[in-house]
Amino acid sequence: ISMTVCSTLLGMGMMPLCLFIYTQTWTDSASIAIPYDSIGITLVSLVVPVAFGMFVQYKWPKKAKILVKIGSVLGGILIIAISVAGALLYQGAWDTEPAMWIIGCIFPIIGYVLGFGLAKLVNQPWQRCRTIAMETGAQNSQLCTTIVQLSFTPEQLVRMFTFPLIYSAFQMATAFIFVAIYQIYKRKFK
Template structure:
């Protein structure tokens, strides 16, 4: 068939872990620079987030993991199920449904830790949830994909990049552990590092979205149904995560934490899985979905953050909580009950 040259020139070429516009030194250079800068920035940001994590409280979440269990149920229960329901409801192509489900089965992303800080969430719970979901993804991702994709495709054809998951885990645990040590030894310096790192985290999120849009500019033509699903999916994750956490009796600041941990998926991991599992022809109709999800999960997170900041200003609180329970204000500092308030419903 004789296709116009313009179509060939604008085709997206996916190779290995990269999917960019071909024959462009600018894009190739930008891809390398982006990867290097983001890796360094991410390590520094996670180090700063670790400076807000107290070792005692972090271990408390691990020993009495009520909040982590709720997060686990949201991450590997709500998200895959939501992806399955959306795929069936919109009657999308089997290959498109598989990509939506891959996104739903991915663990939480590190951006959730940054946003949890900005909404006065429980940083100890946020970091522990991200760490646990990344570790458990080694087993839960294949299991969830086996359950939900068998009506469309053989789950054995989906390549799970365990090395990437392991790298993500190391990139999370090491800088956070160093930050926790700094917070334990030099708490005053840790506060300064945290303020700088939280700002750097916002820059990191914006930089990823902007440069990603430039790198993948030729892949934005995609089925309208995937745009709609990419819009609804993250909102459903945030909302259902918050609702389940509240039903479980978690205090408000932990509900916000669980909400972000649920809706904020590791889209980079999803993109890697998609590229490893499908042919270049198939990628032309599905590759952009992780990018769409990434854009809307950040957009709605920014909207939620804006509402929360407005709420704080209206109520004139330094560290506002949407009326917390009395027990959160009066519990002794050393009590494990404070660490996991979800074991008892909030007092009305």
């Protein structure tokens, strides 16, 4: 939980710097409006539920386990519903060049592998390595999608939403494949 909060806060805080560094060569920096309101809304929408979960875990650990199971099921249903809605609402986003598809397919894998590799490099236990890999590989697209949706008009969203949509789709597919491989490994060799 603390890793999620820290990485989200750092990601949000460094976003204006990243926009400045990466966009100053190809656009007038005065024309870029950093969506501080949207960033703040996103930050609150991420930190408040995490803080509530930590409070429930501290006060009522047994009830927290039940809430985690219920939340996991509801979260999975919500992810599927949002994915389907995004695919249907932004159908024009699927008509894009092959390079975007290739990058969208490779990025989640890079996130998962780097997260796992760096955790292993600092001698974390196997369970933490898996958790860090899933966290680093999965966190980016939700943050990106939320900020894009809050920052642009519906007309601009059709153009801007292409990469987050492709990335999210491949991220979920890659995560399901990794989890399936691990479950098969666990059943066969343990």
